[in-house]
Amino acid sequence: MTDTSTRSGTVPGVGLVHAPLALLPMPFPEHYWRQACELTPIFNELVDCVSLDGKFLQDSLSRTKKVDAFTSRLLDIHSEMLEINKKEDIRLGLHRSDYMLDAETGLLLQIELNTIASSFPGLSTLVSKLHRNLLSHYGNRLGLDSRKVPGNSAVSQFAEALAKAWKEYDNSSSVVLVVVQPEEHNIGGHTVAVVYFRAGYSPNDYPSESEWRARFSIEKSNAIKCPSISYHLAGTKKIQQELAKPNVLERFLENEEDIAKLRKCFAGLWSLDNPEGVNGAMERPEIFVLKPQREGGGNNIYGEDVRKTLVKLQQAGSEELAAYILMQRIFPKTSLAYLVRKGKCYQDQVISELGIYGAYLRNKDKVVMNAQPGYLMRTKVSSSNEGGVAAGFAVLDSIYLI
Structure with missing residues (x-):
């Protein structure tokens, strides 16, 4: 992977870096x-x-x-x-x-x-x-087995x-x-x-x-x-x-x-013309994710921003709601x-x-x-x-x- 930071090219060894890993x-x-x-x-x-x-x-x-x-x-x-x-x-x-x-x-x-x-x-x-x-x-x-x-x-x-x-x-x-x-x-x-x-x-x-x-x-x-x-x-x-x-x-x-x-x-997945999903997200935005039709990461909306965005979309009109879907937020251990x-x-x-x-x-x-x-x-x-x-x-x- 390439390092695009300002240090790259000026400090020996930082032009290329390993991929981040566990x-x-x-x-x-x-x-x-x-x-x-x-x-x-x-x-x-x-x-x-x-x-x-x-x-x-x-x-x-x-x-x-x-x-x-x-x-x-x-x-x-x-x-x-x-x-x-x-x-x-x-x-x-x-x-x-x-x-x-x-x-x-x-x-x-x-x-x-x-x-x-x-x-x-x-x-x-x-x-x-x-x-x-x-x-x-x-x-x-x-205490770990490589075969696993x-x-x-x-x-x-x-x-x-x-x-x-x-x-x-x-x-x-x-x-x-x-x-x-x-x-x-x-x-x-x-x-x-x-x-x-x-x-x-x-x-x-x-x-x-x-x-x-x-x-x-x-x-x-x-x-x-x-x-x-x-x-x-x-x-x-x-x-x-x-x-x-x-x-x-x-x-x-x-x-x-x-x-x-x-x-x-x-x-759980809902369109924004579904009152059940929208009302739930307005009441408890922290347990939902608002997703636009985009790939590549960095586009989803979380937390209090879910409620704020829903309010803006509702004010903009019903057609704007179609640009997003609501999804149940998953909470892993x-x-x-x-x-x-x-x-x-x-x-x-x-x-x-x-x-x-x-x-x-x-x-x-x-x-x-x-x-x-x-x-x-x-x-x-x-x-x-x-x-x-x-x-x-x-x-x-x-x-x-x-």
């Missing part, structure tokens, strides 16, 4: 770990099914479109693909579903499902290896999924294009088989009409998109809230056991951990968030891959609302099964 893996109950892993292939299938229902996506996000310019542009591209009857026969998804253990209910609850630019498969794999290596050398002194740190093959299986998608495209001279921030990269005259979006989830990634034209051209092309515009929309906060409504999962899935497993991990940042180790009370990666590849009726490649554990000080690693709030961690 010194030891975080204890995590094995039965919750298995539950999260079992959910992954079901969520993979759900995203694929939702992506094929254009009417559901357009209808669910219709009110959001009126007040959120970014979502509106994405929906416009999606609508044009529907109009020209653009089919995505080969569909690739590289997802990550994030969870926390709620101390009060004892439930593993989903925070969100990421369908675009699911970050840290590489670093999470390395941290898991680091912790296993540390415990193999010092585990006896600590689960293996993590997220980066290799993500790469395998991209390679398999390229193979399904069936053109040996084609290439895989990765869309990154901030500049574009020229790929010459090659045919593009797969486009992987490591960027494109934020309005900041579209500073001009050129970027929107590029996104439209990619979507209209025959390349396999990861994600396609429909997969991208299927991962929005509003769709997460819609799927949590009674009888909506049944629209996409038939297996009753799978539906029950998904529903068990859903936290805190624990003491050693955190390492910029070469310094310190102790603090922390909470953790578990992300489970999913890889899904389908060619028409054939499911080529539906896997749970690995995981991402992020640990942050318990006093912090935000949890981004790159933003400096959290550190990378791994799991120690108990």
Whole structure:
């Protein structure tokens, strides 16, 4: 990771720094770990099914479109693909579903499902290896067993999924294009088989009409998109809230056991036209989170700011309410951990968030891959609302099964 502080380049050794990490893996109950892993292939299938229902996506996000310019542009591209009857026969998804253990209910609850630019498969794999290596050398002194740190093959299986998608495209001279921030990269005259979006989830990634034209051209092309515009929309906060409504999962899935497993991990979710949720948040804002339709961290609203924002939105008019959803705030149990940042180790009370990666590849009726490649554990000080690693709030961690 690069150090962008003012010291970088002026003091020897600070131009590059290690990624922030926990010194030891975080204890995590094995039965919750298995539950999260079992959910992954079901969520993979759900995203694929939702992506094929254009009417559901357009209808669910219709009110959001009126007040959120970014979502509106994405929906416009999606609508044009529907109009020209653009089919995505080969569909690739590289997802990550994030969870926390709620101390009060004892439930593993989903925070969100990421369908675009699911970050840290590489670093999470390395941290898991680091912790296993540390415990193999010092585990006896600590009373810890390195075998209880689960293996993590997220980066290799993500790469395998991209390679398999390229193979399904069936053109040996084609290439895989990765869309990154901030500049574009020229790929010459090659045919593009797969486009992987490591960027494109934020309005900041579209500073001009050129970027929107590029996104439209990619979507209209025959390349396999990861994600396609429909997969991208299927991962929005509003769709997460819609799927949590009674009888909506049944629209996409038939297996009753799978539906029950998904529903068990859903936290409380409300649209802002739901009086029950809004009234509850006005009375006790500390137990809710107000979420806009944004990815990338740093956008959610907590505590007393929830009430203040709701008042402003209500004064602005009913349409403005559609830009947000309300979510039950999850309160994990805190624990003491050693955190390492910029070469310094310190102790603090922390909470953790578990992300489970999913890889899904389908060619028409054939499911080529539906896997749970690995995981991402992020640990942050318990006093912090935000949890981004790159933003400096959290550190990378791994799991120690108990």
